[in-house]
Every structure is written in C-alpha cells, then in structure tokens.
Amino acid sequence: MKKYFALLLTVFFLGCSSGSEKPGPQPVDEGQDRSVMLKSLAERIIVPSYDQFKTKFDDMNAKSKAFTAKPDAQTLAAFRAAWADAYIAWQHVELFDFGPGEKHTIRNFFNIYPTNVAGITANYSDPASNLEVPASYATQGFPALDYLINGLGADDTAILAQYTSDRDAARRLAYVTRIITRMESLLGKVTGEWKGDYMNTFTTKTGLDIGSSTSLMVNGLVLHYERYIRSGKFGIPSGAMANGIPSPDKVEAFYAKNISKNLAQSAHKAYVDFFNGKHAVTGEAGTGLKTYLDALGAKDSSNGKLLSESINAQFTVATGKLDALKSNLYDEVKTNNQAMKDTYNEMQKAVRMLKVDMTSAMSITITYTDNDGD
Known part of the structure; x- marks a missing residue:
C-alpha cells in the first residue's frame, strides 16, 4: 500500500512539473500587426497628402476667383498655373479611393476624362442642372476646368473672348465657380472624415x-x-x-x-x-x-x-x-x-x-x- 501511495505522489509531481514547463503565448512579429501599419499609413501619408493637396487646391480656388472677377491674360495665366499645380497634387490623393474617398466618390467628380464638352455646355446653360448624378461625372472636376481654361479657343485671345464678349460669358464664369465650389465641398467632407471618426474606424478594423x-x-x-x-x-x-x-x-x-x-x-x-x-x-x-x-x-x-x-x-x-x-x-x-x-x-x-x-x-x-x- 505504501508503495502504491508513493507511486501516486510521483505521478502527481511529475504532472505538475510538466504543466509548469508549457510555453506561454508566442511573441507576435510586430511587423504583422495591421493596426500599426494602418495607423502609420493614415497618419504619415494619407492625411498629410490631403493637407498638401488642399493647400494647392485653395490656391487654385483663389486664382479662379481672381479670374472670374476680372478675366484677362494675367488672371488666366495665374489660374492655369494654379490648376496645373493642384492637378498634380491631386495625383497624390486619388489613390485613396477607400473609406471617405469611396463614400463620396470624389474621384468620379474630380477626374473623369475625357471631359464631356456637350455636357459642360448644357450645364452652364442650365444653372439648375444636377451635378450629383453619374451622368455629370465627366462635366466637372479637373478635366472640365482643363477645357474651360485651355480648350475654348485656338489661343488666349479667343479663350478670353468667351469670358468677356461672348453672349454666354457670364454663364461660363458662373460654371467655373460652380465646379470649384462643388470640389471644395467634396474635399472638405473627405478630409473632415479622415481627421474625425473615420481615423479610429480605419485603424481599429484590423x-x-x-x-x-x-x-x-x-x-x-x-x-x-x-x-x-x-x-x-x-x-x-x-x-x-x-x-x-x-x-x-x-x-x-x-x-x-x-x-x-x-x-x-x-x-x-x-x-x-x-x-x-x-x-x-x-x-x-x-x-x-x-x-x-x-x-x-x-x-x-x-x-x-x-x-x-x-x-x-x-x-x-x-x-x-x-x-x-x-x-x-x-x-x-x-x-x-x-x-x-x-x-x-x-x-x-x-x-x-x-x-x-x-x-x-x-x-x-x-x-x-x-x-x-x-
């Protein structure tokens, strides 16, 4: 009986010893932590890129207002230069077509080309036309502005005439303002959400x-x-x-x-x-x-x-x-x-x-x- 009891004690202690040597949770490679990756991409690239684009966009907006207030060779040249700078900066945020960008379909309203010239003409002829539907994508954004400041005539004199002496001059100027105002609104929504609640959503849905x-x-x-x-x-x-x-x-x-x-x-x-x-x-x-x-x-x-x-x-x-x-x-x-x-x-x-x-x-x-x- 004593031998049997001793055997039980030995088995018990061996079991305890074996359990205490079981490995704990294995370390996780930090590089595989998607929350770290998402946070880095959002804070170091996405939001700063939108900030840089907004700076260029705001300059284009200011130059467009100077042009629509006084369309001449000087204001047209300044508007064109700011448009080109903003268009280049746009290329650095267009790839973020997920989250708020996808939600507000900002790419479709900012950069669908080739632009629809007939649609642009119809829109400035009708100030109440709907710019929020898919059919309007190719009538606004950077490509539409490209046509309006670079493609309305064979040279600058002919283009400026479309904004000064032509019977539809005022309507064209109003449409330039309408396009940029809409772009400004959409950009504000997207950047506002990235800097607001969506940042937490993005970094926690891992x-x-x-x-x-x-x-x-x-x-x-x-x-x-x-x-x-x-x-x-x-x-x-x-x-x-x-x-x-x-x-x-x-x-x-x-x-x-x-x-x-x-x-x-x-x-x-x-x-x-x-x-x-x-x-x-x-x-x-x-x-x-x-x-x-x-x-x-x-x-x-x-x-x-x-x-x-x-x-x-x-x-x-x-x-x-x-x-x-x-x-x-x-x-x-x-x-x-x-x-x-x-x-x-x-x-x-x-x-x-x-x-x-x-x-x-x-x-x-x-x-x-x-x-x-x-």
Missing part, C-alpha cells in the same frame, strides 16, 4: 474580411494602379486595350497636353511611395505594405526573393519607361505610340504582382471586377 480596413484599402489600391494608372493613362490612349486602335484624345489633360506626362509620373510615384510607406512630407520610409509583406515572409515564387523586392524592381522598370516619354502624351501617342504601349506592358507586369501575388500573401480577396483578363 481583420482581413472584405469589410476590414486592410481589405478595402488593398482592393482600392490595386484597382487604382490597374484601372486608373495603367489603363487610364496608357492602355486606353495608346490603344493597347482597344484592339490596337490609339485614342490620343483620351489622354489626361487633353487640352493643356504639356502636363500629361507630369500627371502620370506624379501618380506613379505617389503609388510607389505609398507601397513603401514613405512619409508624405519628409519622404522617410516607415511601416506600410512593404514592411507588412516582409513580416509575412512573402516570397516571389519565380526567384525566391522577397516579394516586395520584386514588386519594387518592377515599379522601377515601369518608372524608367514612363520617364523616357515626352512631356506631351498626346504627341507621344501620335508619333511614338510604341513607347506608350511599352509603358503599359511594364505596368501590366506590376498589376499581376499586386493583384495576384500580393493579395494572396496577405490573404486578401479581390472584390472588384475587371474585364481585361488579369
């Missing part, structure tokens, strides 16, 4: 379901690169997405023309910087999609390198093709269209990496549809 911040953001970003940089700026104008039939009239900033490449470069750089978590003001690298992919250990299956390295390498190739283009993409389509197609093709390679490899590594489901076979 799951990977289709309604999570990471899923909404990644879907919005991949869509932006695919449809609005690769396709909109290169694939459609060059004809690479239209059975080889070029459409130079569909380039961005069609009437100004000389800033079309600059717009594309700004959009592409903003995208690459966001991917790498670069601060919108200082350019300092921080937590972002790259660091998150690295923390997940995501590899490029074709070469075994870090996936982020392969994506950045492809971005560099695409940037090289883009930088080699002439400043006027309309002329480039007309005279050197293969270079436009080559740029599209290199961006297409990046699309595959972003849309397939990156989302797979992040366990993100693509929720939008596209018809070009990606």
Whole structure:
C-alpha cells in the first residue's frame, strides 16, 4: 500500500512539473500587426497628402476667383498655373479611393476624362442642372476646368473672348465657380472624415474580411494602379486595350497636353511611395505594405526573393519607361505610340504582382471586377 501511495505522489509531481514547463503565448512579429501599419499609413501619408493637396487646391480656388472677377491674360495665366499645380497634387490623393474617398466618390467628380464638352455646355446653360448624378461625372472636376481654361479657343485671345464678349460669358464664369465650389465641398467632407471618426474606424478594423480596413484599402489600391494608372493613362490612349486602335484624345489633360506626362509620373510615384510607406512630407520610409509583406515572409515564387523586392524592381522598370516619354502624351501617342504601349506592358507586369501575388500573401480577396483578363 505504501508503495502504491508513493507511486501516486510521483505521478502527481511529475504532472505538475510538466504543466509548469508549457510555453506561454508566442511573441507576435510586430511587423504583422495591421493596426500599426494602418495607423502609420493614415497618419504619415494619407492625411498629410490631403493637407498638401488642399493647400494647392485653395490656391487654385483663389486664382479662379481672381479670374472670374476680372478675366484677362494675367488672371488666366495665374489660374492655369494654379490648376496645373493642384492637378498634380491631386495625383497624390486619388489613390485613396477607400473609406471617405469611396463614400463620396470624389474621384468620379474630380477626374473623369475625357471631359464631356456637350455636357459642360448644357450645364452652364442650365444653372439648375444636377451635378450629383453619374451622368455629370465627366462635366466637372479637373478635366472640365482643363477645357474651360485651355480648350475654348485656338489661343488666349479667343479663350478670353468667351469670358468677356461672348453672349454666354457670364454663364461660363458662373460654371467655373460652380465646379470649384462643388470640389471644395467634396474635399472638405473627405478630409473632415479622415481627421474625425473615420481615423479610429480605419485603424481599429484590423481583420482581413472584405469589410476590414486592410481589405478595402488593398482592393482600392490595386484597382487604382490597374484601372486608373495603367489603363487610364496608357492602355486606353495608346490603344493597347482597344484592339490596337490609339485614342490620343483620351489622354489626361487633353487640352493643356504639356502636363500629361507630369500627371502620370506624379501618380506613379505617389503609388510607389505609398507601397513603401514613405512619409508624405519628409519622404522617410516607415511601416506600410512593404514592411507588412516582409513580416509575412512573402516570397516571389519565380526567384525566391522577397516579394516586395520584386514588386519594387518592377515599379522601377515601369518608372524608367514612363520617364523616357515626352512631356506631351498626346504627341507621344501620335508619333511614338510604341513607347506608350511599352509603358503599359511594364505596368501590366506590376498589376499581376499586386493583384495576384500580393493579395494572396496577405490573404486578401479581390472584390472588384475587371474585364481585361488579369
């Protein structure tokens, strides 16, 4: 009996000893903490980018008021310069088409091109026309302003006549004001929500379901690169997405023309910087999609390198093709269209990496549809 009791005690102490040696919670790689990534992207890139854009927009607004008060060569030139600066700054926030940007469909009201000239004419002829419906997208925003300050005549004298001596001069001036006032209102709503309650929503919805911040953001970003940089700026104008039939009239900033490449470069750089978590003001690298992919250990299956390295390498190739283009993409389509197609093709390679490899590594489901076979 004593031997049996001793055996029970031995088993009991061995069990206690074994339990005390069980490992506790395993440490989590901080790079995989999506709340850290989301907070960094929102505070270091998204909000500062909107602030920078608003500064440029406010200057355009002021110059537009000077022009509508006194349309002459000097005020027109100042308005154009401020418009170009604001349009370039817009490229740094257009990619944020998730959260408040998506809610208020700000992209659709700010940058749908080619602009609808007939619709613009109808709108300034009818001050009560509805600018809040999808049919009005192409009659407002930066492309509409492009037509109104660059495309109303063959030269500045002819354009200014449309605002001074033409019978519809007052209506055109009123429409310029109407467009910019509407843009100002939409921008205020989007930035107000980012600086308000949505910031907390964005940084705390850390799951990977289709309604999570990471899923909404990644879907919005991949869509932006695919449809609005690769396709909109290169694939459609060059004809690479239209059975080889070029459409130079569909380039961005069609009437100004000389800033079309600059717009594309700004959009592409903003995208690459966001991917790498670069601060919108200082350019300092921080937590972002790259660091998150690295923390997940995501590899490029074709070469075994870090996936982020392969994506950045492809971005560099695409940037090289883009930088080699002439400043006027309309002329480039007309005279050197293969270079436009080559740029599209290199961006297409990046699309595959972003849309397939990156989302797979992040366990993100693509929720939008596209018809070009990606």
